[in-house]
Amino acid sequence: MNNSAAGTSSGSGDVSAPRRNSNRPKYSRFTQQELPACKPILTPRWVISVFTLIGVIFIPIGIAALRASTNVVEIVKRYDADCIPGNNTKAYKVAYIQDKNIDKTCNITLRVPKDMDPPIYVYYQLDNFYQNHRRYVKSRNDAQLKDRGKANDTSGCDPEDASNGSPIVPCGLIAWSLFNDTYNFSIGNQNLTVNKRGISWKSDRDHKFGNDVFPRNFQNGTLIGGASLDENTPLSQQEDLIVWMRTAALPTFRKSYGKIEQNLRENDTITVTIKNNYNTYSFSGKKKLVLSTSSWLGGKNDFIGITYLTIGGLCFFLAIAFTGVYLVKPRKLGDPSYLSWNRNPSGR
Amino acid sequence: MPGGRRRDRLRWSKIYTFARFWPTVGDDEQPSFHGGPSYSRTVHCNQPQLHRKKPFKYSSNYITTTKYNVITFLPKALFEQFRRVANIYFLLAAALSLTPVSPFTPVSMIAPLAFVVGLSMAKEALEDWRRFMQDMKVNMRKVNVHKGEGQFDHKQWQNIRVGDVVKVEKDQFFPADLLLLSSSYEDGICYVETMNLDGETNLKVKRSLEVTLALDDDEAFRDFTATIRCEDPNPNLYTFVGNFDYERQIFALEPNHILLRDSKLRNTNYVYGVVIFAGHDSKVMQNATKSPSKRSRIEKKMDRIIYVLFTLLVLISVISSIGFAIITKNKMPNWWYLQPDQTTSLYDPDRAALSGFLHLVTALILYGYLIPISLYVSIEVVKVLQATFINGDILMYDEDTGNHAQARTSNLNEELGQVDTILSDKTGTLTCNQMDFLKCSIAGVSYGVRSSEVEIAASKHMESEATGDDAGVYGSYEVELDHEIDFKSDNPRKPTIKGFSFEDDRLMHGNWAKEPTADTILLFFRILALCHSAIPEPDEKTGGFTYEAESPDEAAFLVAAREFGFEFCKRTQSSVFIREKYSSSEDLIEREFKILNLLEFNSKRKRMSVIVRDASGKIFLLCKGADSIIFDRLAKNGRMYESETNKHLTEYGEAGLRTLALAYRVLDESEYSDWNAEFLKAKTTIGPDREAQVERISDLMERDLILVGATAVEDKLQKGVPQCIDKLAQAGLKIWVLTGDKIETAINIGFACSLLRQGMKQICLSTINNVVAQDANKAAKESLLMQITNASQMINLEKDPYEAFALIIDGKTLTYVLEDDMKNHFLNLAVNCASVICCRVSPKQKALVTRLVKEGTGKVTLAIGDGANDVGMIQEADIGVGISGVEGMQAVMASDFSISQFRFLERLLVVHGHWCYKRIALMICYFFYKNIAFGLTIFFFEAYTGFSGQSVYDDWYMLLFNVVLTSLPVITLGVFEQDVSSEVCLQFPALYQQGQRNLFFDWYRIIGWMFNGLYTSIAIYFLSIGMLYHQAFRSGGQTADMAVVGTTMFTSIIWTVNVQIALIMNHFTWIQHLFVWGSVATWYLFLVAYGMSSPTISGNAYQILLEALGPAPIFWIATIIVTAACNIPYLTHKAFQRAFNPQDQHVIQEIKYYKKDIEDAHMWKREKSKARQKTKIGFTARVDAKIRQLRERLNKRALSTSQSLEE
Secondary structure, eight states: OHHHHHHHHHHHHHHHHHHHHTTSOOOOTTTTTOOOOBOOOOOHHHHHHHHHHHHHHHHHHHHHHHHHHHHOOEEEEEOTTTTSSSSOOHHHHHHHHHOTTSOOEEEEEEEOOSOBOSOEEEEEEEOSOOTTOHHHHTOOOHHHHHOGGGTTOOTTOTTSSEETTEEOBSOSHHHHTOOOOEEEEEETTEEEOEEOTTOSOHHIIIIISOTTOOOBSTTOSSSOOSOOOOTTSOGGGOHHHHHHHSOOSSSSEEEEEEEEOSOBOTTOEEEEEEEOOOOOTTTTOOEEEEEEOOBTTBSOOHHHHHHHHHHHHHHHHHHHHHHHHHHHSOOOTTOGGGSHHHHSTTOO | OHHHHHOOSSOHHHHOSSOOOOOBTTOTTGGGGTTSGGGOEEEEETOGGGGSSTTSOOOOSOOOOOSOOHHHHHHHHHHHHTTSHHHHHHHHHHHHTTSTTOSSOHHHHHHHHHHHHHHHHHHHHHHHHHHHHHHHHHHTOEEEEEEETTEEEEEEGGGOOTTOEEEEETTOBOSSEEEEEEESSTTOEEEEEOHHHHOOOSEEEEEOOGGGTTOOSGGGGSSOOEEEEEOOOOSOTTOOOEEEEETTEEEEEOGGGEEOTTOEEESOSEEEEEEEEOGGGSHHHHHOOOOOOOOOHHHHHHHHHHHHHHHHHHHHHHHHHHHHHHHHHHTGGGOGGGOGGGOOGGGOGGGHHHHHHHHHHHHHHHGGGGSOTTHHHHHHHHHHHHHHHHHTOGGGOBTTTTBOOEESSGGGGGGGGGEEEEEEESTTTTEEEEEEEEEEEETTEEEOOOOOHHHHHHHHHHHHHHSSOHHHHHHHHHHHHHHHHHHHHHOOSTTOOTTBOOOOTTTGGGGGGGSTTHHHHHHHHHHHHHSSOOEEEEOTTTSSEEEEOSSHHHHHHHHHHHHHTEEEEEEOSSEEEEEEOSSSSSOOEEEEEEEEEEEOOOTTTOEEEEEEEOTTOOEEEEEEEOHHHHHHTBOGGGOTTHHHHHHHHHHHHHTTEEEEEEEEEEEOHHHHHHHHHHHHHHHHOOSTTHHHHHHHHHHHHSOSBEEEEEEEEEEEEOTTHHHHHHHHHHTTOEEEEEOSSOHHHHHHHHHHTTSSOTTOEEEEEOOOOOSOSTTHHHHHHHHHHHHHHHHHHHHHHOOOTTOOEEEEEEHHHHHHHTSHHHHHHHHHHHHTSSEEEEESOOHHHHHHHHHHHHHHHOSEEEEEEOSGGGHHHHHHSSEEEEEOSSSOSHHHHHOSEEESSTTHHHIIIIIIIHHHHHHHHHHHHHHHHHHHHHHHHHHHHHHTTTTOOOOSSOHHHHHHIIIIITHHHHHHHHHHOOSSOHHHHHHOGGGGHHHHTTTTSSHHHHHHHHHHHHHHHHHHHHHHHHHTSSSBSSTTOOBOOHHHHHHHHHHHHHHHHHHHHHHHOSOBOHHHHHHHHHHHHHHHHHHHHHHHSOHHHHGGGTTIIIIIITTOHHHHHHHHHHHHHHHHHHHHHHHHHHHHSOOHHHHHHHHHHTTHHHHTHHHHHHHHHHHHHHHHHTHHHHHHHHHHHHHHHHHHHHHHHHHHHHO
């Protein structure tokens, strides 16, 4: 029974041990802040590699983006001035556009600079039009657009919420100011069909604009804004409206008008018959008609490619500059002579 | 049973010669104090029902230390939260978000605020709940209370009322302040442990009045009534005045009759007492001062940055409003699509000024993202987590006491990294407060052959400094320090008796009787054995006694006396019994000495005396006290050994020992009785001047003493103190020692702690005792000013930058220099000195010195101490550190951090302080960066919307930005960042100076980060806009709307700020990776989830990622380029700085990274020692001081000019 004797004697020692150690912090690498960690250091090699790597990645992307952009064929035609007879004052122009009795049909011709493969997207571009104005952005009601039963829900739509005592569907300033110029394209005598389906987001058509919600009481007020809507077509099929309701971020914006699904050859001349209805004259906004093909990156925008090239180039430059600098004035890594107390031996 | 054994049938009152003459009620002198304001409280003993209503309704015994209660919590806690400017702003913004002025939906304003405030309040509530539970635990404790008819029953503490008679049993706490009526001892004494009150571990004796002795069983209280008239509740623990009206007689009460709440009954079976002060009226509760709330410098600076941001916010809001007003007035009438004729006042072109003004409110809300709403709460979270790391540091855990370090207030963590001056207590902090009787001088002969640790250390130190060159010094230094530890732990001086390290055969084993001065030696031993207020405690194991003494010195004396053969074995109220043994062969003789009077020790008197009558009837006054005091009181014929003793005292002092001089006086009967009558009269005087009276009479007796000798006890240094001080000094910290000890002891402790070095020039400031009493003050000041000027000149003229100075000053001199007209001169001198030692300092002076340093230098001060006398200084300093050692909890309770050993201070400051400082500094800078980067993009977008107040981002994005998407990475930065490992922090104390010089949170750096934010916002906005211009952004020909632009920009921001924080971090564990990259992933997950929610919630963001953005290459390409463009400048800056202007931590990181420290161990060692060397010189400290001096002069000049203007 030696063991038991030893056991009791050590047992009495243990009595005090746990009491003492109950306060003892538990050891773990976490609590002692000793977790294995990676401690990257910006060594010259790393600096040069990182900058070179960024350059190596960015420059090809930049070239690809720039090529994509240059491959896009884009025809931009401003027509707001041309479609008003004569060179007149703003007041005249406004009066002209607001006169319902004038036939505002206007023909312009476009020349195709390069072969354009379908689909060719047709956009209208407005300028100086503040679709992003807070008053404008807020002036809509999503519930009403989606749900037939919520026609009366016009909150937020003020002042275009009701007319003649009954609610407007779709209500609000955005819908009210719907763009209403129309374009008809022809090459020679042959009409170019513009496909107006599928220009809006599918999710918008399926989930945001109800297929049983019909325009009601729209453009019936004293003030007529933009386009009126076919009361027999559900909102989910009014794609112009759906596109228009996606407010643009900037005062200059393009919106889809339709698609031309046919080849256009270089030097083709397209005649566009425009119904010039929309009033941009009162705020001196430009109206442009845009025909554009698209690339993998979308439309024509050299900015992306240029930015990539610039930053990639800058990184190459930085890589070279750092290399040069490291060569000219090398600092051995971990050289203790750079420690503050060695650099200022007297402590100065 | 100790109580039973001591229960002699004699009543001490019958034999006690210290009998008192009690005036009866009818005496003429009595009524004089009835009208006094300090006697306004009346307690009807045993009639608690009388205290149910006014005017005797006093506060109950229910205590509460909580800040809030159920009703007040909401208003009070909310008020606390909204005292922060930023929160008020957000509250206003949230309130306004309910009006149409707001650019956001109400939920996006209220939710983050509610979250942030709710989190802070939850923390408050939790802390308060803990306090409440603690209070309840105390309130629910039970105690025996007299219920009437002689019956006692258990009652909760909270239900006790004033006037109740309670019976407290052994090892129980007193529930309230009680008047002791009787105890289990016949003579009505009891032993009390007052650790919770004053931190002293020794027991104190309390005595009851003799008239109440009979009330010693339950039945006796059946008809007991009495009235107590006493002072009002006050916080003074050591005074009590009042009288006790019992059986038509009035008896004076004194502090000795009072049992204070929160002290504990020890060694006594039970006591009866009557409640005088209950609950918050009790002295301990009155004493509980609310410790001042402290804020760190970084936080104060952060407030200023927030003001800067507010200014920026107001500025861009005003710009926006003006822009908006102009546009609304001039352009909006033409914008027919807005129907400008039918607007509200928000957009009324006809009232553009009003619209502009309303828009100002909108803009102030809109740009609110400049102000980081989650900053405060993030910092709080980070600090709490940092504090748990401090608490959990196993290297700051003390095995001996079982205490770990504790961050009691977490809001000062980063201040630990900026400490400039440490003000340290000596006893209990640097030294153990364990006294060893080491030497003595009797009749002019010095005994004791052992040398003190200080002597040993000092001689070693001198040796090592005398040998070898620089490298040698440091090399051997380290070895020596290590060796010293070994020496202490492996080779303790013979595990002898605790408190006794004396070794000299001339005195031991009864050999003293053979010495020529045996008579004096006998007297010396008797003084040791008799002149004290200790209580013997039988030790069952050894059969001997241990002593409960007021001070460790006293215990050491008693142990010494025992070892010499004079064992103090029993104390009764009137007598002390000593077992004397004159030689090793003889048997023990028990002698009784009647204690006639005991003139107590206090720090003012610095001496204590007892008047005893021995068996033969001779009366002696035995006195021990500070040498200067005793020497002043010697009789002409008592100075026989004065010069030798004085010489020995100086020697002992130099050896770092505490010394006391012993003396006696023989009294004749008539002389004594005359004096005693006076003394008794003084003692029975009731009123405020009693103490002064007693003191004056005592002083009359303690004269014409005959010097016997002196004692020297060693105050042991705590483990690791010299090494720690060394490291701290190397880290550029200045250490001031504030001690109650005398100058020689302090200097020698200074040497032992390496606060003083050989070759250091010592400047001693002292006052010359001027004989001309009238101008003493002025003359002393003038001479001091002279000394200070001379010393300053000496320092200024010193050419050798390696020269260091030490300033030594005593308490008396301090009283002069702490006066307004002198203190700046003194401070200027002191900051120029490498170390400062203040001796003989009172607790109040400690606090005053701390304030002087704190306010005078404007730098961070840290006070460290262990006892109740350090509380003032701990509360006054920027950071108070309490040592949770043996000396009770007062200092700890008042402190911000508590550690159990001084040596842990090094780790606390150099490791945790350094880390916390850098973490918090980086964190705050990053916070401002990210909010500027994000907030300004909103402003830029405004310029493109005609300043209409429309945000490009969805409300939900903005809501999540601060609260979810960017908050966790920055918290990991604040909690886990390490620039270098803890070992390196300790090895390179110079790194600590980065915090002292505030390298990581100076305006240069803050503004740099702000510009980085500005640049980032510009890059994000214009690059995103440029890429998502009017062209189609997908191959499907769709053009970008606001949701697409906003989401792309926001994605870029999320990437940018997270890559930025990854670039800041030096230390990646899986946690950082998880949170940084997890935040980015969360954003995409959120986009998917948000896009799936009903379009009435998500609006234009419906299906945005899956349908619109995900398949668009431009979205990904834009994110990449924007992230790169935003971070390249910082990366370049960082690479450039590291390449050409590396900071110390950069170089050390590289050395560690390439394992150079292992390859080139010599270099590593050399650099480690160099990192110290620089701080030894303290040149930077001097430059700083010079600047401060100049600044102070400027200040003073400014002050004086302003004063003269005022005049």
